[in-house]
Amino acid sequence: MNTTSEPSFRQSVDIMFNRAVALMDLPSGMVEKIRVCNATYTVRFGVRLRGGIQTFTGYRAVHSEHMEPVKGGIRYAGNVNQDEVEALAALMTYKCALVQTPFGGSKGGVAINPLDWNEEELERITRRFAYELIKRDMINPAQNVPAPDMGTGAREMAWIADQYRRMNTTDINARACVTGKPLNAGGIAGRVEATGRGVQYALREFFRHPQDVAKAGLSGKLDGKRVVIQGLGNVGYHAAKFLEEQDGCCITCIVERDGAIICDTGLKVEDVRNHLRETGSVRGFPGSKFIENGAAGLELECDILIPAALEGVINLDNAERIKAALIIEAANGPITAGADDILRERGTVIIPDMYANAGGVTVSYFEWVKNLSHIRFGRMERRQEEARHELLVDELEKVKTAGGNNLVLSENFKKQYLHGAGELELVRSGLDDTMRDAYQSMQAIWHERADVKDLRTAAYLVSIQRVAASYATMGL
Numbered sequence: 001m002n003t004t005s006e007p008s009f010r011q012s013v014d015i016m017f018n019r020a021v022a023l024m025d026l027p028s029g030m031v032e033k034i035r036v037c038n039a040t041y042t043v044r045f046g047v048r049l050r051g052g053i054q055t056f057t058g059y060r061a062v063h064s065e066h067m068e069p070v071k072g073g074i075r076y077a078g079n080v081n082q083d084e085v086e087a088l089a090a091l092m093t094y095k096c097a098l099v100q101t102p103f104g105g106s107k108g109g110v111a112i113n114p115l116d117w118n119e120e121e122l123e124r125i126t127r128r129f130a131y132e133l134i135k136r137d138m139i140n141p142a143q144n145v146p147a148p149d150m151g152t153g154a155r156e157m158a159w160i161a162d163q164y165r166r167m168n169t170t171d172i173n174a175r176a177c178v179t180g181k182p183l184n185a186g187g188i189a190g191r192v193e194a195t196g197r198g199v200q201y202a203l204r205e206f207f208r209h210p211q212d213v214a215k216a217g218l219s220g221k222l223d224g225k226r227v228v229i230q231g232l233g234n235v236g237y238h239a240a241k242f243l244e245e246q247d248g249c250c251i252t253c254i255v256e257r258d259g260a261i262i263c264d265t266g267l268k269v270e271d272v273r274n275h276l277r278e279t280g281s282v283r284g285f286p287g288s289k290f291i292e293n294g295a296a297g298l299e300l301e302c303d304i305l306i307p308a309a310l311e312g313v314i315n316l317d318n319a320e321r322i323k324a325a326l327i328i329e330a331a332n333g334p335i336t337a338g339a340d341d342i343l344r345e346r347g348t349v350i351i352p353d354m355y356a357n358a359g360g361v362t363v364s365y366f367e368w369v370k371n372l373s374h375i376r377f378g379r380m381e382r383r384q385e386e387a388r389h390e391l392l393v394d395e396l397e398k399v400k401t402a403g404g405n406n407l408v409l410s411e412n413f414k415k416q417y418l419h420g421a422g423e424l425e426l427v428r429s430g431l432d433d434t435m436r437d438a439y440q441s442m443q444a445i446w447h448e449r450a451d452v453k454d455l456r457t458a459a460y461l462v463s464i465q466r467v468a469a470s471y472a473t474m475g476l
């Protein structure tokens, strides 16, 4: 965050929370219980590296245990701190409640820049941090289940899972101690793409409602919409790629850490990603204009702005200059509370983080269930579906043979129909269903209540109501 007069990330989340509870009829004690972060564990641990001992600082915050396990990613970034993990843990509570994954909220991180360390060193740092959390039950399939976040991915999750297994050799559910693992280590198809895929499904759902599209001052479908995206990491890359290749969006600007590239006729996301991988920068991407001040890319004319990197990037400094009609928060907390006020006043529609990036935790839930059930996901349903489809196809064949009509089933159709959905299709359809349902639950409040002016407040209302109901039922 650039502006000293801005609240911290956690304070920003609290301001948005308070705006919502002011419209609710909850006892003040309950409001306070939900708002506060239950506990934050800080650990300073040493690892023998590069001929000496290096000391690192790590955190795991548990915001709400109204449901267990609690869930939330582990972030590796230089500026990870207690305020940030507590804000992110709170967002996890509200996110899980909104998309109805049965978890409380948590988040963790280590204050390191992963680019400063090689793979072997990162493995030793990760295993040591995991050890510190596992021995305090802060990684455990029944209590606290991490996942990837900025700076971490499937590789780190595999190390954490292995560390847990070594320390808990008789735990048959060991694999469920962390999600976002590689497929061959108990992961699930579609987890890597899940958060970006969820952003795509969220936008598709938004554009199914012309009334909502009109509120943003837009019209028509997703096809042809001009999109600016910040961050071409896990979330940003998948979101941008799917929107470009499958929904006909025109990606006019990509903002990365060292600057931004602009191309009015549209950037090929896959090619930009390859260029970024090969050169470490977006600079010099053929057919594009490079600007050193990447943040200026956020201020370009466009229909949809997708911040998918850091928190606080839309703040009091630049909010007035943001021109996008619609902002979808793929990152957590990219808009500060002050900027949110400015944009809301101006009528910019914001699809809030707790909904927009919930695809990750949704598919993490599928992975956790798969690990606990010890069966290849969807396997039984698939056989059952196949049996039903066989009956249908036999019947159609009989109709055809009897000369009832001219129906001809192609071999290709039969193959696709009979083989039903694989794990990836099941995961995607489950995610799509979740994103549609959650959108409609926010939207109902946005449309029905005159005092609820924006989707974020509506999302908070849905979530807080559910968390409160959970506490009220189980007691404190």
Ligand SMILES: NC(=O)c1ccc[n+]([C@@H]2O[C@H](COP(=O)([O-])OP(=O)(O)OC[C@H]3O[C@@H](n4cnc5c(N)ncnc54)[C@H](O)[C@@H]3O)[C@@H](O)[C@H]2O)c1
Pocket (backbone or CB within 6 Å): 148, 149, 150, 151, 152, 195, 230, 231, 232, 233, 234, 235, 236, 255, 256, 257, 258, 294, 308, 309, 310, 311, 330, 331, 332, 333, 357, 358, 360, 361
């Ligand atoms: N990974 C997930 O499943 C997941 C789930 C929910 C939310 N999120 C949120 O999405 C955001 C991104 O996470 P990710 O997993 O994609 O991280 P990532 O580490 O894979 O990617 C982050 C990208 O942002 C870029 N970046 C860093 N600093 C930048 C800057 N100043 N300007 C522009 N780009 C910059 C990095 O180069 C990188 O390409 C975070 O807010 C995270 O909390 C991630």
